[in-house]
Every structure is written in structure tokens, then in C-alpha cells.
Amino acid sequence: MPRRNLNLIFIVLIFLTLVLFIFSKLQVLNFAGNFVQNIFAPFESAARNIFIGNSSDLQKENIELAKKLVDQQKLIQDNKALRDQFQTSGINTQNLTAASIIGSPSFIPGVSNPENLILDKGVKNGVRKGQAVIYKDNLIGIIKKSNDNYSIVATLGLPSFSLTAKTQNDASGIIRGQDGGQIILENVLLSERISKNDLVVTLGNINEGGFGVLPNLIIGKIVSVNKNASSLFQTAKIEPLIDISTLSTVFIVIN
Amino acid sequence: MIFVILLTLFAVVLESSVISLPLALSILVTFSFIYKKEWLLALSLIIGVVLDALALRTIGASSLFFLVAIFVIFLYEKKIEASIQVVFLSNFVLVFLYTFLIKGNFSVAASFLASSFGIILFIIFNKLKTVSVKEHKLRFEI
Structure with a gap:
């Protein structure tokens, strides 16, 4: 892949990540965290039940x-x-x-x-x-x-x-x-x-x-x-x- | 591409609920050696965000690490040939650094296991990639 493209994509993504990081530190992104957790909660629960199971x-x-x-x-x-x-x-x-x-x-x-x-x-x-x-x-x-x-x-x-x-x-x-x-x-x-x-x-x-x-x-x-x-x-x-x-x-x- | 995304998401679910091995990082590192595509950088960001949200960490911390790791691999892709040794060593060092910097603990055993997982992925997908390229060439000649 061209080096110039790669550098540009990296800089844009790093900037985006830093913005997310700062917003998260300021507790602004709590709703986004909750949204992701709500989506993945059933999958996490299912994975836990499959791999670990319940007590005897x-x-x-x-x-x-x-x-x-x-x-x-x-x-x-x-x-x-x-x-x-x-x-x-x-x-x-x-x-x-x-x-x-x-x-x-x-x-x-x-x-x-x-x-x-x-x-x-x-x-x-x-x-x-x-x-x-x-x-x-x-x-x-x-x-x-x-x-x-x-x-x-x-x-x-x-x-x-x-x-x-x-x-x-x-x-x-x-x-x-x-x-x-x-x-x-x-x-x-x-x-x-x-x-x-x-x-x-x-x-x-x-x-x-x-x-x-x-x-x-x-x-x-x-x-x-x-x-x-x-x-x-x-x-x-x-x-x-x-x-x-x-x-x-x-x-x-x-x- | 879709398969890689699904595999990484599955690893994220496992990592946040059942096991502590950083499988998602291992998958991203291994696939960046195999495919060398820019979309892996975007995937690193998304996977990092999801992982941080599920582990109740500061969102962006894992993404930052993943992005830098994949970018460094891409930078040196022409200088270093992607061999089993290189993939293992990269996985080992990156998983060790990730568990130390982001999770706050470090385990040689976890790094070794995650690296071994990366090696298995590398062997399988490298073979698949080679077969696919050969088929493509054959079709072209016909």
C-alpha cells in the first residue's frame, strides 16, 4: 500500500481515538459505552454459560x-x-x-x-x-x-x-x-x-x-x-x- | 474482510466475558501480517472501542495501542518478511506490552498462549491465501 495513504489514515484514526479518549475521560461517552454494553451483553452472557456453566x-x-x-x-x-x-x-x-x-x-x-x-x-x-x-x-x-x-x-x-x-x-x-x-x-x-x-x-x-x-x-x-x-x-x-x-x-x- | 471482522468480534466477546487472553490483539496483529490492508487500522479502532466499553475502561486506550501496533507492523512490512518466527515474536511483545500498559498486569504465559494462537491463525490463513492466489492465477492463464 502507498506509504502516504497509510500515514494519512493513521493520523486521522489516531486523532479520532484521542478525541474518544479525552471525551471518555471527561465522562461524556458514558451513553456510548452503555450502548455497546447493551448490544454485547446477551453474547457475553451466552459465551459465559457455554464455556463456564452453572454450579452443581x-x-x-x-x-x-x-x-x-x-x-x-x-x-x-x-x-x-x-x-x-x-x-x-x-x-x-x-x-x-x-x-x-x-x-x-x-x-x-x-x-x-x-x-x-x-x-x-x-x-x-x-x-x-x-x-x-x-x-x-x-x-x-x-x-x-x-x-x-x-x-x-x-x-x-x-x-x-x-x-x-x-x-x-x-x-x-x-x-x-x-x-x-x-x-x-x-x-x-x-x-x-x-x-x-x-x-x-x-x-x-x-x-x-x-x-x-x-x-x-x-x-x-x-x-x-x-x-x-x-x-x-x-x-x-x-x-x-x-x-x-x-x-x-x-x-x-x-x- | 467480513470473516475477519466476525472473528475479531467473537474474540472480543470471549475476552470480555470468559478468558483474559488478548485474542483480539493477536488476531489483528496476525491479519496485518497476512493481508496488509488499511481497513485493518479502522477495524483496530472499532475493536478497541468495543473492548474498552465492555471492560469498563477508558474508551480509546486499547484503540490507541492497537492502532500504533498495526501501524508499526505496516511500516516495517517491506523490511521484514512475514515468517512464523516474526509473527510469534511480534504477537508476544505486543501482547506483553498490552497486558502491562492497558490491563495493568503482565503474564508471560498469557503472552505465550496468545502468540501461539496467532501462529495457528497465521499458518491457516497464509495457506488459504496462497491457495486463493494460485487459483486466481490459474484462472487468469485460462
Whole structure:
């Protein structure tokens, strides 16, 4: 092809791209983004269903049992604390919005776990940054960003993710995501007793705007404990009870 | 041309919903070695816009990268012969840079996989192109 033509086409297209980039930075192109997302959403959803599929019955049963276990633990805590209102939690279904997972970029099936999820609900549906995303009392992640129709969820395995948590024996620590979607419980005092198969739940982290994570949402169970006598703290590796990659619907706690 | 557009759009859907490999970039790079047509630049812009919109990124970021990448390939098309090694290396370097600059992470494995995908495309479409050119020449002689 003639070099002159090529240069001219390149300059025109680069100029056009820069204009788009600047307009997008100024949030002027939100409608165009929404338009493209609306067109491609059914295809994304179909592709996800074809390549990933839905969760099995056994996993569902496992989740139900874990939920019962946490409920029971919660009941014991309620009795212990003489029905202290602050230690009880429960999510009113009116405060939940169902959202379909339409994308999970940076996810390679069989190699890594999803670190971000794209949901088909956005600001128009009351979704805001910082809201918790759950599935049957299991914490899936937190809304990282949302526009009119869509939102991105930072899952527990995202390396930048951190959240306060506690075990069923009330040993508190910080949950952090690691490379490859692993979840670690850190900053647990050596004096605290944590052991394999202990359930880890959220400690509760609601901000002044009313958004955040409710207490007693299941994060996962401890699969290994790293305890060193010379360290100040002990750490534990956590495995979520839910395989996020198999989910197709999650719930956003909008209030 | 229509087939290339459909293939790239399919890659965009996969990339935004199921896998993290930058397949769209790999397809564009490979086809720019095979076809060397200006419309690939326009396609890069459109695909970049769609990809950014679906990944909720700033629209234009991917397009900018795609355009520069394809333009550089076109600039050096006469100096470098399009061989499997060249296509693999270009794919590898560009995918690595793309994941680092646009997605904010880098993975050698992802670059390797995307480059291998590019190589497979290159072999298939190069063969098809050769067959098509031969048929055309035969018809001309008759």
C-alpha cells in the first residue's frame, strides 16, 4: 500500500481515538459505552454459560450446610451476648438486588480464579461503590466501580482486596487477596486459636454512608495455618465455599 | 474482510466475558501480517472501542495501542518478511506490552498462549491465501 495513504489514515484514526479518549475521560461517552454494553451483553452472557456453566447440586448443598453452620454459630453468639443487638446480622431480602454475571475478565479457566466480575446492574438499580456482593450469605466481593447499567466487583481473591474478618472462635484478622486468586487471613495474634476447617466470616465494615459489608457473611474455611513462634502474627490460607467461576447470579446488598 | 471482522468480534466477546487472553490483539496483529490492508487500522479502532466499553475502561486506550501496533507492523512490512518466527515474536511483545500498559498486569504465559494462537491463525490463513492466489492465477492463464 502507498506509504502516504497509510500515514494519512493513521493520523486521522489516531486523532479520532484521542478525541474518544479525552471525551471518555471527561465522562461524556458514558451513553456510548452503555450502548455497546447493551448490544454485547446477551453474547457475553451466552459465551459465559457455554464455556463456564452453572454450579452443581453438590456445591449448592454444601453452601446450604455451611449457611446452617454459620446460622447456628450466630445463635450461640446471640445467647452468649444476651441478645446484644450489635452482634446479630441478617439481610432483608428487600435490600438485595439480583444481578447476572456477564463477564469475568482476567480469568483463565483451570489456571486462575476470577478476580473481577462484571454485573448487569448499575447506578440505575441503586448499585454504588463499596456495596457488598453476596450469594447465600457467602461474601463474593465488593463493588469497585459502577456506571449506569453495569458494575465491576472486586472479588476476595483480588490482590488489592482487604477486609476485616473473624473465625468461628472469634479470632480476628485481615483478609487479603493474593496472586492467582488465593485468599489469606493475616494479622491474627499468636495467642488466638485458629485451626484447619474453621469457618471465617466477615467482622462487619459498614461506612458512614450505609454501604459496606455486613457482619457474619461467610468468606470461606481455613485450609492451612502458618504459625511461627518468632512472628507477631499467624496467617492462614482460606478456601471459599463457593466456586465463583460457576456462578451466574449474585446478589448486591443495596442498603 | 467480513470473516475477519466476525472473528475479531467473537474474540472480543470471549475476552470480555470468559478468558483474559488478548485474542483480539493477536488476531489483528496476525491479519496485518497476512493481508496488509488499511481497513485493518479502522477495524483496530472499532475493536478497541468495543473492548474498552465492555471492560469498563477508558474508551480509546486499547484503540490507541492497537492502532500504533498495526501501524508499526505496516511500516516495517517491506523490511521484514512475514515468517512464523516474526509473527510469534511480534504477537508476544505486543501482547506483553498490552497486558502491562492497558490491563495493568503482565503474564508471560498469557503472552505465550496468545502468540501461539496467532501462529495457528497465521499458518491457516497464509495457506488459504496462497491457495486463493494460485487459483486466481490459474484462472487468469485460462
